[in-house]
Amino acid sequence: MADEVKLYTFGGSPFACRVRIALNLKGIKHELVVEDLSNKSADLIKYNPVNKTVPVMLHNGNPITESLVIIEYLDDVWKEAPILPQDAYRKAQDRFWAKFIDDKCAPAVLNTVSSHGEENALAEAHEQLQFLENELGREEVLWR
Ligand SMILES: N[C@@H](CCC(=O)N[C@@H](CS)C(=O)NCC(=O)O)C(=O)O
Secondary structure (H helix, E strand, O other), X not given: OOOXXXXXXXXXXXXXXXXXXXXXXXXXXXXXXXOOOOOOOHHHHHHOOOOOOOOEEEEOOEEEEOHHHHHHHHHHHXXXXXXXXXXXXXXXXXXXXXXXXXXXHHHHHHHHHHOOOOHHHHHHHHHHHHHHHHHHHOHHXXXX
8 A cells, every 4th residue: 555645734834844855855755734823724733732733744644743753754664865864873963953953043043033133132043053054064964
């Protein structure tokens, strides 16, 4: 039986984009269900009752939530075109930076918007993004 993959998404969601990029890199056929986050569907709430957020991926009817969890699941099930490194140490580093983006960069960038560009908010976002840029510029990261 062919795999049935459905992704509950929202146009502007960077977390859903992350999963769509992984699905496309791996060439996994999938159906998109675009949510209206101001009027969430009963299915989204049923499949992600804890956070009620997108993305949610259904694989043969089984829901998987949280973008980074979904990406690891994709690598576990579809071995071709791995997203994460095979080496345990490099994989741990990538997990660290992915969590850094979620915990530090995303809130700092959002804060620049909600504070209408307040100076401290801009400085904080700049500092976090600089950490990320330094990491991405490291030679061994670029040569993976
Ligand atoms: N940590 C979650 C974050 C998901 C998230 O915050 N999604 C937003 C869209 S960008 C959402 O669904 N927001 C609706 C809400 O919070 O009610 C992940 O990585 O999947």
